[in-house]
Amino acid sequence: MRLEQGEAEEGRRGTGILGGSFDPIHNAHLRLADCALKELGLSEICFLPAAHPYLHKHKDISPFEIRAEMTRLAIRGRRDFRLSLMEGEREGPSYTVDTLRILRERCPGESFTLIIGADQLYELENWHEPSLLFRLSEIAAARRDSGRRERNLSEQAEYLRGRYGARIHLLSMEETEISSSRIREMVRRGExxxxxxxxxxxCYIREKGLWRS
Known part of the structure; x- marks a missing residue:
């Protein structure tokens, strides 16, 4: 079931949820969405700009309307990509588990897969109500060198499966070094x-003069 209207294509399953500040949305976000769509056979990817991301470390986050518009422009023309503004309708911190709870209420028969970066797989236990989050949604994570972490990515996935019964998929796409904060800094430096x-x-960033001042 599509989140707004229509039906999923026969033979495809579930909706992927890709949330974030999207300040700005960038090409790595889109590649990750495409990878999850194809490898998991999802019917669509729903992009969810966070209104008040509680884990966001930057005070200079752009207004929700600007981030939502950049997301809309980025996915325009893609029938299998959707933009949801539901988090902009809520007040207070944007907890992922609350978003998933609302989606479950709206679409009780739908299955959801939360799409995240590799680093986030190590942070999920610290998110709001992690046990409930794992019950409400499957997880799809990009791959990345675990570096000095105690567990590599596969071991972390297995740990979460064992402790929480989490349903975790590791995607073939490796996470890149592109980040929204880096892009903003490049714009500030005129790069x-x-x-x-x-x-x-x-074009939108240039037209609005974002991050120039």
């Missing part, structure tokens, strides 16, 4: 961000 964001988003 070229072509190739890091969709052309439509690049």
């Amino acid at each position: 070229d961000i072509s190739g890091l964001v969709p052309e439509s988003v690049l």
